[in-house]
Amino acid sequence: MKTNNIQPDAKTDFEPGILPVKNSMGRKNGQSRLSPSGSFEKLLKSNGKLSRAEAVLTPEAFLEKSGLGRKVVTTEKDQSIFSQGDAANAVFFIQKGKVKLTVFSKRGKEATIALLGAGSFVGEECVAAIQPHRMATAIALTQCTLLRIERGEMVRALHEEQAFSDVFVAFLLARNARIQEDLIDQLFNSSEKRLARTLLLLARFGKEGTPETVIPKISQETLAEMVGTTRSRVSFFMNRFRKLGFIEYNGVLRVNSALLNVVLHD
DSSP states (O other): OOOOOOEEOOOOOOOOOOOOEEOTTSOEESTTOOOTTHHHHHHHTTTTOOOHHHHTTSHHHHHHSSSSSEEEEEEOTTOEEEOTTSBOOEEEEEEESOEEEEEEOTTOOEEEEEEEOTTOEESGGGGSTTOOBOSSEEEESSOEEEEEEEHHHHHHHHHHOHHHHHHHHHHHHHHHHHHHHHHHHHHHSOHHHHHHHHHHHHTTTTSSSOOOOEEOOOOHHHHHHHHTSOHHHHHHHHHHHHHTTSEEESSSEEEOGGGHHHHHOO
């Protein structure tokens, strides 16, 4: 898969958060964890009253600093941001839009491993020198605005900009917590609960701000890959959710808060 050209832009739109998970053992996880973009959200609400050290946290300020290695780029829907096997030479920060991460086996089988929204970093593994190539493919699910940071500039900023480094570490910790929650979900919960949680995560329920009840168009095949089940099972549960009034879909998919009952019910 080839990476298409992407054009500069300068729009921003940040969103925070992670959703709590309840497994079949009755435990809730992640409810009070720090949002990977929470610090960005607080800065945006501060009306620009930031110290010089804090100002670097906003991608605009980071971009305006002297030196090369940072630029804002836009991608169209379904456009590739980078492909599996490409040189891992830059980190992307999602300012607006949603990105899908997929991996391909040697036999050509595809699996979706994550859906990321505004406030997330993509391709952050390139910061480690031991990871010279991309391990996954990143594709824009919607039109996206991203900040592209060259690896060398990212390493420099992490060493020299304490405030920026703090936010990046917070993102990594939140991302690690999400991976653990996904594993718990896979081990202890039924495919029906896993599908409900995936839909709620896409709609940003349980996160700071207002949930996006209408979520981007996503295929049942992609949902099946994320949940770890078959397309037929996803279709069965989607029809059940619709009959129960948990979701609505007629051209667009709308998730209602009542779907939380599926996740929280023992």
